[in-house]
Amino acid sequence: MSEHTTLSDLEAAMDNTFATDAQQASVDVVEPGMVAAVETLSMQQALNRALAEVLDENPKALVLGEDVGLLGGVFRITDGLQKQFGEDRVFDTPLAESGILGMSVGLAMAGYHPIPEVQFDGFAYPAINQIVCQVGRMNYRSRGTMPMPITLRVPSFGGIRAPEHHGESLESLFAHVPGLKVVSPSSPNEAYHLLKHAATRPDPVIFMEPKSRYWQKGPVDTSADGYSPEGSRVVREGKHLTLVAWGAMVARCLQVAELAAEDGIDVEVLDLRWLKPIDAEGLAASVAKTRRAVVVHEAPLTSGLGAEVAALITERCFGTLRAPVERVTGFDVPYPSGDLEDEYVPNIDRILFGIQRVLEYRRG
């Protein structure tokens, strides 16, 4: 298929290829370059392993939050850690997120490395004042004398039929705040390595865990050999267009790429990983090659991170782009109830339509 081929039969193809949730969930993220899958772990297990190793290696590391102790967290990410490391290192707080973050700031001022958990994405809202005005600014305010090595774990994004404000995507809110860094893993291997990396940095990192992927297993190479935690990564090479995604949308985009390949469309999938700082050079390298891009995210469209991605691509690839950058995203509505979740979160249909639009685009 040439780059100019239109997708006249794409819609018909899509009717036959729309996968069920179960099928989507079974797709594991490909791990390019991994020599040997040392272990097969779920993302939950990989995160748990990473936390245990961080606590073991850094006596100043602390895990705190709601139900993270005896219960092991509502998603069991901290399972067994209190038993292993004691109640001083892994402790339950009262149910107040501003308190959790404000206390973490004070602990960091006293030389600790807090790893707080906010139980669900929407529970970060009560802590926004501390996150924006304190976590993000104390290093600046103190002229670098009070670093904030806080790794805030936030089970994020939708897809689990949860109650209100348990399915939100806050990356663009966090990414807009000076002083914060934001990252989201897409696979167990990424979760393991990125959490270990984030939790040993001297700056605050918002660690957005795709909760719908907690229970998917994948190969985890616990040796750090050859692993780079920096920047984005190409998880599938292709030449016709680049799908840019993060978190749970990476697996979905890989599935879309497989379906598109049946129609001769060669899709590259870029896992952005870092939502702040965004790997502009990695984005540019991919899109310079494919000359078309579709960015996919769960958050609402307007002022979503897709706008930033589109701007970065346009700044760097304007001369070679064959079509405007497409955004396939959630809508400018509150995250809906479970019954409507699949209508809101970008699904395979909508991503394929986005692909069709960039491939069929003609300059007027």
Place this chain on the structure above:
Amino acid sequence: MSDTLALDPSAQSDLSAEDLKELYRLMVAVRHLDESAIRWQRQGLIPGYAPELGQEAAQVGSGYALDMARDFVFPTYREMGVARTVGVDMVEYMSTHKASWHGGLYDPQATRFAPIQAVVAGSVLHAVGWAHGQTLSGTPAGELGVAITYFGDGASSQGDVHEAMNFAAVMKAPVVFFIQNNGFAISVPTERQVAGGSVAARAAGYAMPSLQVDGNDVVAVRQATAAALAHARSGNGPAIVEAMTYRRGPHSTSDDPGRYRTLAEERADGGEDPLARMRSRLLVEGIAGEDFFAEALEAAQAEEERIRNGVAALGSRPGTEMFDFVYQEPTHALKAQARAWREESEHV
């Protein structure tokens, strides 16, 4: 009610005559610098200032009780008197009002005085976290470093204050919540701000001890704060001290108190001037005479002149500092912005 719920200021060691004189000297220095700072603003030396006129006893008395070898202060933006008492360099402190740097130019770790905090009640939770860190450090009870967090009657309305008090009490964190109830949150009086009229009264709900103290009596404030510090230092958990005082000046150099209170009300509600009160005590007890008061004022004037010259000599911070302290490990994007700023603004 257990013993740990009682604070007994009278159990604190009596202050020596030299201590009493030092408290007076400090209050005079703070009063003179505070009044001068308003003039600095009118003269155009600094763009703004938040005076603490009338709160000298609350600030000097509480600061004087601290053990700065192990305690840590979490101020708001109106704690100049505390900063002066615990030895923060006052040029570096006043630089925040010169608009040099939001948090002040002093080193908050070295001075054990957290950066100046403009967010109302923003640092109250930080004190709890820092204090819990002392517990985790394995320091034995009796020797714990204590976090003292300053805030006002207005800030006490913030939810973070409740969260901080509850967290501290649940975790038995060595924190002293020091409230300066100065009667006003800008224009809104305490009776429209604090249900029940007292922040200290909330302590019962958290099962922690509290003292409400005459905030215009520097010795009473010192004794109450020392009792609260001793309680926290011994591993008994947090305590509240509420110093009842009066903000005799405006909220800031941009404020106009005439819109919400009259001079007659100020005179009636202001209570006794903390400095006049201490002066009377020193005279009545035969500790000091007119020579001492004159010397204290001269010293304060000389100090203010030194600070004023230091503040006047503060140049603007280099523009690169906008970028330098955002991260410990700056991002490529931020470095690119810094480069672009330099190229377009400094033509380098």
